[in-house]
Amino acid sequence: MNEKSGERAAVAAGDASHPLGPFPRRPFPRREFIGRAGALAVAWSGAAQAGAPRDEMRRGMLEAIADTTARTAASTGVEAIDPEVMTALDRVPRHEFVPTEIAELAYENRPLPIGHGQTISQPYIVALMTHLLALAPHHRVLEIGTGSGYQAAVLAELVDSVRTIEIVPPLARQAAERLPRLGYDNVEAGLGDGYYGWPEAAPFQAIIVTAAASHVPPPLVAQLAPDGVLVIPVGERFSVQMLLLVRKRADGEVSVRQVLPVRFVPLTGGPR
Ligand SMILES: C[S@@+](CC[C@H](N)C(=O)[O-])C[C@H]1O[C@@H](n2cnc3c(N)ncnc32)[C@H](O)[C@@H]1O
Secondary structure, X not given: OOOOOXXXXXXXXXXXXXXXXXXXXXXXXXXXEEEOOOOOOOOOOHHHHHOHHHHHHHHXXXXXXXXXXXXXXXXHOOOOOOHHHHHHHHHOOHHHHOOHHHHHHOOOOOOEEEEOOEEEOOHHHHHHHHHHOOOOOOOEEEEEOOOOOHHHHHHXXXXXXXXXXXXXXXXXXXXXXXHHHOOOOOEEEEEEOHHHOOHHHOOEEEXXXXXXXXXXXXXXXXXXXXXXXXXXEEOOOXXXXXXXXXXXXXXXXXXXXXXXXXXXXXXXXXXX
């Protein structure tokens, strides 16, 4: 599975006639609005709030990300993470997004439990997926799988407008409280089934799915803007999945590139 990646054949335009089938009716309320505010108001100052040891730990995390990126370059085609993404990772206080009992582990380059059987992703994976989105400040971004809100905060450092959806109510509520408290007022957090995206806010220049799906959800492809990209792990539950980079061309044609074998918690919801 560790083969070198390359652009794969086009599969289809992402609309209701997608070969994966028409959009199914959903048995779950799509989304309940639970949080929002305006522009990013307060930049978190690591030095002021956490002290030097935490700054050092975060620098260590960035070094580990750079090292893992270099070691996986043959598979991902990514030799180094965009410096703006690295700056975003340097600014986000990851220790605020994990349970206090394990805050001292927050800057290790590994996933950590966040309760309800869910995890905050490994920093390297957050860096790689964010890099693959190739964000510009004006991009509208949708994240599926809010979890702790950490990935949303990283995105919010890079673009003006982020929407994020979580299916587990306590996690959704926690993130909707945490993000504005930390100054991430440009994130709109919703509770619901992210399989169906956020059609009222579409199109998105970038969509990131942080849970493993059995297939690329057609509603997400449909909600991509022309030239938009979708990064998503696809494969069997509780197994190794493949991180895919899906690109929708201006003419609506969709291409898929395999990036890296990964392991994510499953995307629940979707058609049954
Ligand atoms: C690996 S965790 C995400 C980590 C998160 N991005 C962070 O920064 O902490 C995956 C998350 O996806 C959520 N999830 C699973 N299926 C979902 C769905 N259909 N819609 C929205 N969220 C979903 C899980 O509840 C879990 O919180």
